[in-house]
Amino acid sequence: MRRATKTFVGLAGLGIMIAAAKAGMPLPDAAAVVTENTSSNTATPTPTATATATATPKPTTTTKPKPKPTTKPKPTATAKPTPPPVVAGAVSKTSAAINYEYGTIQVKVTKDAGNITDVTYLQSSYTRLPNGTLTYLVNASIQANGSNFTKVSRATVTTNAYKKALESALGKF
Amino acid sequence: MNQTAPQLTLTPPNQRVRLGVKKIAQLKRSQDLLESFAWGTVVLVVAMFFLDGGMAKFGNLTDALGATSRLTALVGTDLLLIHTLLVARVPWLDKLYGHDKVTLAHKKLGKPILYIISAHFLATLIQFAILDGKSIVDEMVYLFVAIPDMWSATLGLVLMIVVVFTSINAARKKLSYESWHVIHLLAYASILIAVPHQFSTGSDIAGKPLQTLFWVTLYLFVALNVIWYRVLAAVVMNLKLGLRVTAVTRESSDTISVYVSGRGLERLGGQAGQFYMLRIMDKENWLKPHPFSISAAPNNRFVRFTIGARGDFTKGLVGLKVGTRVALEGPFGVFTEERRTCEKVTLIAAGVGAPPIRALAESMAAKPGDITILYRVRDTEDAALLSELEQVSRERGFQLHVLAGPRGAATSWLPGHLNSLPDQARLIEMAPFVSESDVYICGPAAWTKSVEKTLARVGTPAGQIHAEEFAW
Numbered sequence: 001m002r003r004a005t006k007t008f009v010g011l012a013g014l015g016i017m018i019a020a021a022k023a024g025m026p027l028p029d030a031a032a033v034v035t036e037n038t039s040s041n042t043a044t045p046t047p048t049a050t051a052t053a054t055a056t057p058k059p060t061t062t063t064k065p066k067p068k069p070t071t072k073p074k075p076t077a078t079a080k081p082t083p084p085p086v087v088a089g090a091v092s093k094t095s096a097a098i099n100y101e102y103g104t105i106q107v108k109v110t111k112d113a114g115n116i117t118d119v120t121y122l123q124s125s126y127t128r129l130p131n132g133t134l135t136y137l138v139n140a141s142i143q144a145n146g147s148n149f150t151k152v153s154r155a156t157v158t159t160n161a162y163k164k165a166l167e168s169a170l171g172k173f
Numbered sequence: 174m175n176q177t178a179p180q181l182t183l184t185p186p187n188q189r190v191r192l193g194v195k196k197i198a199q200l201k202r203s204q205d206l207l208e209s210f211a212w213g214t215v216v217l218v219v220a221m222f223f224l225d226g227g228m229a230k231f232g233n234l235t236d237a238l239g240a241t242s243r244l245t246a247l248v249g250t251d252l253l254l255i256h257t258l259l260v261a262r263v264p265w266l267d268k269l270y271g272h273d274k275v276t277l278a279h280k281k282l283g284k285p286i287l288y289i290i291s292a293h294f295l296a297t298l299i300q301f302a303i304l305d306g307k308s309i310v311d312e313m314v315y316l317f318v319a320i321p322d323m324w325s326a327t328l329g330l331v332l333m334i335v336v337v338f339t340s341i342n343a344a345r346k347k348l349s350y351e352s353w354h355v356i357h358l359l360a361y362a363s364i365l366i367a368v369p370h371q372f373s374t375g376s377d378i379a380g381k382p383l384q385t386l387f388w389v390t391l392y393l394f395v396a397l398n399v400i401w402y403r404v405l406a407a408v409v410m411n412l413k414l415g416l417r418v419t420a421v422t423r424e425s426s427d428t429i430s431v432y433v434s435g436r437g438l439e440r441l442g443g444q445a446g447q448f449y450m451l452r453i454m455d456k457e458n459w460l461k462p463h464p465f466s467i468s469a470a471p472n473n474r475f476v477r478f479t480i481g482a483r484g485d486f487t488k489g490l491v492g493l494k495v496g497t498r499v500a501l502e503g504p505f506g507v508f509t510e511e512r513r514t515c516e517k518v519t520l521i522a523a524g525v526g527a528p529p530i531r532a533l534a535e536s537m538a539a540k541p542g543d544i545t546i547l548y549r550v551r552d553t554e555d556a557a558l559l560s561e562l563e564q565v566s567r568e569r570g571f572q573l574h575v576l577a578g579p580r581g582a583a584t585s586w587l588p589g590h591l592n593s594l595p596d597q598a599r600l601i602e603m604a605p606f607v608s609e610s611d612v613y614i615c616g617p618a619a620w621t622k623s624v625e626k627t628l629a630r631v632g633t634p635a636g637q638i639h640a641e642e643f644a645w
Contacts, residue, residue: 005205013216020220021228101321101373130304153239153376154304 094122095169100161102126107162109169116142119166130154137162146170181561183568184470186538187445190510197514197636204269211255214391218247221384222377238300242293243377249289250371250388253364254395256282261399262505271507272448273642280340287337294330322370329367336360351461361399368392407502413440418497419475421490427482428525428557429491430468432475433499443504444511445470445532446613451478453490454498461486462502466615468528468558470536476501479557481525508613508641510536515637516543517606521624523549523586523616529641530615531558534565541570545604549586549616553577574603586623596623597630608632614640 001009090112097106103125110118119138133155140149147166151159222244231237259266259279266275302312317324338344339356348356371378371388378384414435422430431451443449450462463486468479482488508529518537522530527548534546546566550556553575566573578588585596600607608631614624621640628638 001205001208002201005209009209009212013212016216017219017223020223024223024226024228102319156376157374 090117091173092118093169093172095165095172097123098161098165098168100164101157103158103161105158105161105165107165107169109166111170111173114145116145116170118142126158129158133158141166181564183535183565184472186569187470187510187536188538190513190538192514192516194514194636197512200269207266207269214255215248215251217387218251219244221387222247225377235300235303238296238303242296242300243375245289245293245296246371246375247377249286249293251391252282252286252289254391256286257360257364258395258398261395261403262502263398263402267505268507268511271641272505277642283337283340287333290330290333294327320370320374322373325366326370329363329365332359332363332366336363407500410440411500413437414501416476416499416501418493418495418499420495421493424479424557425555428479429482430477430479431490431493432477433501434475438471438473438476441471441476441501441504443467443471443476444509445536446508446510446529447504447506448529449476449478449501449503449505452500452502453493454500458486458489459500463487464505466506466508466529466532467504468531470532479528479531481557483525506641508615508639509533512639513537513611515609515611516540517610518544519547519604519607519610519612520544521547521549521612521614521616523620524551525557526615526617527556527558527562530613531562531565533613534562534569534571539569539571542572544569544571545606545610546571546573547576547603548573549576549588549620551577551579572604584623586620586627596627600627601631611637611639614638618642 090110092108092110095107095109097104104123105121105126106123108120108122109116110120119141121134124134130152133152136152137159141147141162143149147163147170227240227244231240256279259275259282262272270278298309298313298316301316302309305312305315307315317327336357336359339348339353345353372385378388414437416433416435418431419434420430420432422432424430433451445467448464448466451465452459452462465478465480467476469475469477480487480490482491510533516539518539520530520534530546530548534544537544546562548556548559548562550559553559556575556577559575562573565571576588581587581589587596587599594602604610607628610633612628612633614621616624621642625638625640629635
C-alpha cells in the first residue's frame with residue numbers, strides 16, 4: 001500500500017471502530033435511562049397511579065410492566081395490596097417441553113390480568129450455564145412481560161430455548 | 174536423453190505491450206483498493222463487535238476475558254481466511270503482486286494469527302474456569318465433555334500450532350519439502366474442524382442474521398477460490414491439454430531442457446518470464462510439484478523448461494522418457510513485460526537464472542540496441558542457453574555481454590578478473606542506458622541483492638527494477 005492510502009485507511013478504520021464503539025455503548029446507557037425513568041416513577045408514585053386509575057378501573061392492568069418488578073419499597077408497598085382483590089386474574093399455563101442442544105426446558109407461566117407474575121421451571125436440564133442464568137431469565141421475562149429481552153451471554157442457546165418455552169406457554173392464554 | 178530438440182525458430186516479439194508509468198499507477202491503485210478491502214473486513218468485524226456493545230463488556234475481569242475471547246476470535250478468523258486466500262494461488266492476486274510477494278505475505282501472517290487464536294483459547298478457558306470456580310485443567314476436561322464442538326475446536330488449534338512450528342525456518346530446514354507440505358495441508362483440516370463452534374456457540378454469529386451472512390459469505394468466497402484455483406482449474410486444464418514430454422536435451426554439464434507439448438497449448442496463456450509448477454505424473458512424483466520458469470517465449474509448439482540438475486528431483490529428470498505424462502499449474506509470477514515501463518531494457522542473468530531472461534529476450538519488442546543482456550557465468554564453454562542468447566541478440570540487434578570467470582570480491586556480482594573498477598562503473602560501461610531502462614534480474618538471492626545495490630548507485634529508480642524471489 002502506498003503511504004497516503006495507508007494513512008487514509010488507517011484513520012478511516014480507526015474512526016469507524018471508535019464510532020462503532022460509541023454507538024455500541026448506548027446499551028448500558030439505555031439501561032441507565034430505563035432505571036432512571038422507573039426511579040422517577042417511584043419517586044412520584046401518586047400522580048401516575050391516579051392518572052392510570054382514572055383511565056381504567058383496574059390499576060394493575062395499565063401499570064406498565066417496568067415499574068412493577070423494581071423492588072423499591074414504596075411502589076411495591078402500594079402495588080402489593082392490589083393483586084389479591086382481583087382473584088380471578090391469576091391463571092397458570094404450562095408450556096411445551098422444549099428440547100434443545102444442551103437439555104430440556106419446560107416452564108409454568110402465571111399471568112395476572114395480562115401481566116406475567118411468575119415463571120417456574122417444570123423441567124430445566126442443561127449441560128452448563130453461567131451462574132444465575134435461570135433466575136435471570138425468569139426476572140427478565142417478568143420485567144419485559146414477554147420474551148423480548150436481551151440474551152444471557154454464554155447462554156445464547158439456552159436463552160433461545162427458554163424464550164421458545166415461554167412463548168409456547170403465553171400462546172395458551 | 175539423446176532426443177533432438179525442435180529446430181529453434183524465434184517466436185515473433187510481443188507487440189502489444191503498453192509502456193509508460195500509467196499502468197504502474199493503475200496497478201498501485203488496484204493494489205491499494207484490494208488491501209484496503211482486506212483491512213476493511215478486519216475493521217468491519219471489530220466494528221460489529223463494538224456495535225453489539227462490546228466496549229461495555231470490559232467491566233470486570235471475567236467480562237474482560239470474555240470480550241477478549243470474542244474479539245480475538247473475530248479478528249483471528251478474519252485474518253486466517255485472508256491468510257488462506259493468499260496461498261490459494263489465485264490468478265487475480267498473482268497478477269497484482271506476483272507469486273513471491275503473495276507467498277511472503279502468507280508467511281508473515283502465520284505467526285501473528287497463531288498468537289491471536291491462542292489468546293482466544295486462553296481467554297475463553299480462563300474466563301470459564303473463573304466463572305465455574307474450577308481449575309484450568311478441570312475446566313478444560315469439563316468443556317470437552319459438555320460442549321460438543323469444543324474438542325474439535327481445540328484439536329484445530331493444536332493442528333495450527335503444528336503447522337506453524339514446522340514452518341519456522343529452523344524446522345523447515347530439517348524437513349524435506351514433501352513432508353513439510355503434507356503437514357502444512359493439515360492447516361485446511363484445522364480450519365474445517367474449528368468452523369462449527371463459531372456458528373453454534375459464537376456469541377457474535379449465532380442467532381445474528383447480518384453477522385451470519387457476512388461470515389458465510391467470507392468463508393464461501395475463500396473456499397471457492399481455494400477449491401477452484403488451487404485444485405479444479407489445474408485439473409480441468411491438464412485434462413484438456415494432455416501434456417507429455419516430447420524431448421529432453423542437454424544444455425550444459427549440469428543443465429537440461431525438457432520440452433512439453435499437448436493439445437491447444439495457447440490455452441495455457443503464459444508469458445515470458447513466468448513459471449509453472451511442473452508435476453511428473455508417475456507413481457513417485459505426481460504429488461511433488463516443482464516450480465520452473467519457461468525458457469522460450471510461449472508458442473503453440475512446445476513449452477520448454479531449462480532446469481539445473483542440482484537437487485534429487487532435478488537430477489532424476491535427466492532420465493526422463495519421451496511420452497511421460499506431465500501436469501502444469503500456472504502460469505505464475507510478474508517477472509514479465511507487463512511491468513515494463515521504458516523503451517530500453519537491461520536483462521541481467523546469472524547461472525540458473527538464465528531461462529526466464531532467455532524467454533524475455535525472445536519475446537520483448539525493441540529496436541536494435543535498446544536491449545542489453547548481461548549473462549554472468551563461471552565458464553563460457555559450459556553456459557546453458559548461451560548459444561541461444563547469442564542467436565537472439567544477433568537476429569534482433571541486442572547487445573550481449575557474457576561475464577565469465579570465478580567470483581570476485583565478496584560484494585561484487587561481477588567476475589573477479591575485472592576488479593580494477595567498481596561494479597557500477599563497469600555496469601555503465603556495458604549498459605550505458607541502465608539508469609533509464611527497465612532492469613530484469615534473475616539469479617541467486619544474494620547475487621541479486623548485490624546487483625540491486627549497484628543499480629541504486631547508478632540511479633535506476635526502484636520501480637524499474639524487476640526481480641523475483643524464489644519463495645514457494
